[in-house]
Amino acid sequence: MKIVHVIIAAVYKEGYGYQENILPAKHVELGLDTYVVSFDKNYPEGREYINDDGVKVNLLPINFPRISNLRYVSALVRKTSGLYALLDRVTPDIIFIHGLQALDSLTVYKWCKKHQTVKLYVDQHADYYNTPITKFTTRVYYKTVFGYIAKKLSKCAIKFWGVTPWRVDYLQKVYGVKPEKTDLLVMGGDEKLVDWENRSNIRHNIRLKYDIPDDAFLVVSGGKIDQAKNIHLLIEAISNLKERNVYLLVFGSLTKDMSEYCTPLFKDNIKYVGWLDSKDVYPYFLASDLAVFPGTHSVLWEQAMASGIPGIFKDWDGGFSHIDCGGNALLLKEISVDILTREIDRIVNDLSIYNNMKYVAENSARKEFSYIEIAKKSIGMQ
Numbered sequence: 062m063k064i065v066h067v068i069i070a071a072v073y074k075e076g077y078g079y080q081e082n083i084l085p086a087k088h089v090e091l092g093l094d095t096y097v098v099s100f101d102k103n104y105p106e107g108r109e110y111i112n113d114d115g116v117k118v119n120l121l122p123i124n125f126p127r128i129s130n131l132r133y134v135s136a137l138v139r140k141t142s143g144l145y146a147l148l149d150r151v152t153p154d155i156i157f158i159h160g161l162q163a164l165d166s167l168t169v170y171k172w173c174k175k176h177q178t179v180k181l182y183v184d185q186h187a188d189y190y191n192t193p194i195t196k197f198t199t200r201v202y203y204k205t206v207f208g209y210i211a212k213k214l215s216k217c218a219i220k221f222w223g224v225t226p227w228r229v230d231y232l233q234k235v236y237g238v239k240p241e242k243t244d245l246l247v248m249g250g251d252e253k254l255v256d257w258e259n260r261s262n263i264r265h266n267i268r269l270k271y272d273i274p275d276d277a278f279l280v281v282s283g284g285k286i287d288q289a290k291n292i293h294l295l296i297e298a299i300s301n302l303k304e305r306n307v308y309l310l311v312f313g314s315l316t317k318d319m320s321e322y323c324t325p326l327f328k329d330n331i332k333y334v335g336w337l338d339s340k341d342v343y344p345y346f347l348a349s350d351l352a353v354f355p356g357t358h359s360v361l362w363e364q365a366m367a368s369g370i371p372g373i374f375k376d377w378d379g380g381f382s383h384i385d386c387g388g389n390a391l392l393l394k395e396i397s398v399d400i401l402t403r404e405i406d407r408i409v410n411d412l413s414i415y416n417n418m419k420y421v422a423e424n425s426a427r428k429e430f431s432y433i434e435i436a437k438k439s440i441g442m443q
Contacts (some may be wrong), residue, residue, distance in 0.1 A: 063094040064440065065153040067169055069139050070160030071186075073099035073120075075112060078339030078360075080184075080224070080248050081159050086114035087436030096151055100141055107143070119147055140164040148172045155440050158183040158214070161236070166210045173217040181218045182440060183211075184246060185236075188227040188380065190357070194235060203235055211236040222246035222439065225358070227380030246439055247383050248360050249430035250367025254340055257369065257427075260347045267348035271332045273308045278409050281349035281370075283312035283337070284359050286319050291356035291375070291396050293319060296326050298401035303330045307409055310345055312337045343368055350415075351408065355396045366390070369427035371418035373404060386429050389422035 066085050088095045095116050100123035108120040121141035194200045221243045223229030232238045299309040308330045327333040346368035353373045376392035384390045437443045
């Protein structure tokens with residue numbers, strides 16, 4: 062069985078831990094003959110190769126329309142040269158579009174209309190936070206242009222996937238996709254990088270490296286740390302719990318203002334480990350007892366859940382409620398130093414609360430956010 066992943070709305074980059082990289086690799090693991098079709102401005106004539114995961118990558122020449130008064134439109138409306146011909150050559154059984162916001166989504170529609178046995182799936186990463194519909198021109202542009210593309214694709218697509226509840230809602234309310242055509246397909250973590258059987262040794266070695274006692278309650282957080290991530294509030298909260306044998310591991314990069322604010326606080330029970338590549342975060346999750354992400358969303362939320370540890374997260378009006386699989390996660394509507402201090406202290410002091418969160422994290426969330434399971438669901442193999 063052959064599958065083509067069409068990645069035109071986003072940029073495909075080898076070696077990254079994005080969904081666009083992991084899903085094709087997992088489809089190879091599941092035995093599918095897997096292709097990626099994308100573009101790279103460094104290869105204006107195109108390029109074909111097989112990557113380390115066994116994915117057949119086809120980088121096509123790209124054309125960017127020049128619209129002088131709407132430069133942001135030019136960045137989003139992309140069309141390749143040769144997509145239809147490539148689909149004719151490969152004759153896929155399944156097509157998976159990563160983001161419909163490209164003119165080539167209509168090329169896929171035309172091909173599917175002619176080849177009605179192909180199974181088409183479309184996913185969606187835009188939501189009300191990362192793609193706000195505010196200005197009139199933007200509202201018309203997204204609802205009209207991309208709404209038109211979505212309407213066409215709906216005639217062929219089996220399912221439109223939103224990767225969070227907010228993004229499912231966005232599909233319905235902004236792009237006009239019928240609810241019965243939409244569903245949730247979460248992002249996750251690569252289970253091959255979660256060394257679950259060796260987690261006790263990993264836990265001990267990382268704690269030893271950063272001078273954290275084996276019996277300490279260890280909280281972990283990180284990412285691209287700006288003010289919206291609220292990790293500076295978490296640092297202050299954990300500082301308040303120093304006498305409770307609670308520690309914090311922070312990884313990632315800090316903006317200038319956050320570096321000036323946080324660096325003096327990286328002492329005693331607060332450990333800063335610097336930047337980690339996506340594949341390297343999993344041991345730090347396995348070494349920890351609780352993940353806390355009190356601000357804006359990133360895929361680190363899902364990677365933590367795939368690692369089987371409980372978490373505390375900011376509740377964005379239910380937009381990321383998928384992170385809770387029945388008790389592994391605590392979602393907080395309000396975030397402050399006092400609230401974080403209180404809630405973490407409550408979990409540390411009440412073993413029954415923590416053990417219940419841990420049980421659900423290990424036995425439900427770890428599988429729910431495993432990319433091999435997500436890959437199966439993405440093309441109807443579950």
